[in-house]
Amino acid sequence: MKKGSKISNAVIKRLPRYRRYLNELHKKGVDKISSRELSDLIGYTASQIRQDLNNFGGFGQQGYGYNVEALYNEISSILGLDKEYKMVIVGAGNLGQAIANHTSYYKAGFVVYSLFEVNPKLIGIKINDIDVRDCEELVAYIEENKVDIGIICTTKDAAQEVADKMAFAGVKGIWNFAAVDLEMPESVAVENVHLSDGLHSLAYHINRNHHERVES
Numbered sequence: 001m002k003k004g005s006k007i008s009n010a011v012i013k014r015l016p017r018y019r020r021y022l023n024e025l026h027k028k029g030v031d032k033i034s035s036r037e038l039s040d041l042i043g044y045t046a047s048q049i050r051q052d053l054n055n056f057g058g059f060g061q062q063g064y065g066y067n068v069e070a071l072y073n074e075i076s077s078i079l080g081l082d083k084e085y086k087m088v089i090v091g092a093g094n095l096g097q098a099i100a101n102h103t104s105y106y107k108a109g110f111v112v113y114s115l116f117e118v119n120p121k122l123i124g125i126k127i128n129d130i131d132v133r134d135c136e137e138l139v140a141y142i143e144e145n146k147v148d149i150g151i152i153c154t155t156k157d158a159a160q161e162v163a164d165k166m167a168f169a170g171v172k173g174i175w176n177f178a179a180v181d182l183e184m185p186e187s188v189a190v191e192n193v194h195l196s197d198g199l200h201s202l203a204y205h206i207n208r209n210h211h212e213r214v215e216s
Ligand SMILES: NC(=O)c1ccc[n+]([C@@H]2O[C@H](COP(=O)([O-])OP(=O)(O)OC[C@H]3O[C@@H](n4cnc5c(N)ncnc54)[C@H](O)[C@@H]3O)[C@@H](O)[C@H]2O)c1
Pocket: 090, 091, 092, 093, 094, 095, 096, 116, 117, 118, 119, 122, 135, 152, 153, 154, 155, 156, 158, 162, 176, 177, 178, 179, 193, 194, 195, 196
């Protein structure tokens, strides 16, 4: 990628999908692929793919296509997936525990160092061998361990206060699962997750197919 150039957020959002498909192709021993072949696999148009991947320069060649491994490595590096990230989870209820138990993040370099709670019944237990600590210790723990990412799995009403503590202590990013719009300084990146968004667009597609069948 050219130094200093900024990639749009819409392109960034598509990069993990490109990376996933390129990884599968690499595992199957595929060395090169054209934008048309990628389009058949991924579902974006060939011109969209060419436009997106032009951001990274040098990987697509006329009549050759894309070098699968080089493009995979470049996208990984742009996404910052060639490093390790220290994470903490605040809120060790259903969701916090599910995330702590989900081991594939670890393989990808996202390591959960600790969970934090206010519920005395949960403080002191281990989830997937990771300690659940008292939330009172959150700020000191983040500072001491130079934690990069805070994951918010608390109830909605506690989320902003927890996010403020995380930001004060120096996290670079927050992965927020609570249904609240966090107010954060620009120095802290926030990614909100709403699982129901996927379900709602699924409902749309089910109904659209149904309407199309009825009309035809
Ligand atoms: N984004 C999504 O797609 C999605 C999906 C499911 C749940 N959620 C949300 O995620 C959150 C967690 O869901 P859940 O099912 O795990 O709930 P849960 O009630 O099982 O767990 C929440 C935990 O947060 C703890 N907590 C509350 N305030 C705290 C604080 N200040 N510091 C530390 N811990 C605190 C509680 O003691 C509890 O253990 C909720 O806000 C829920 O609405 C989001």
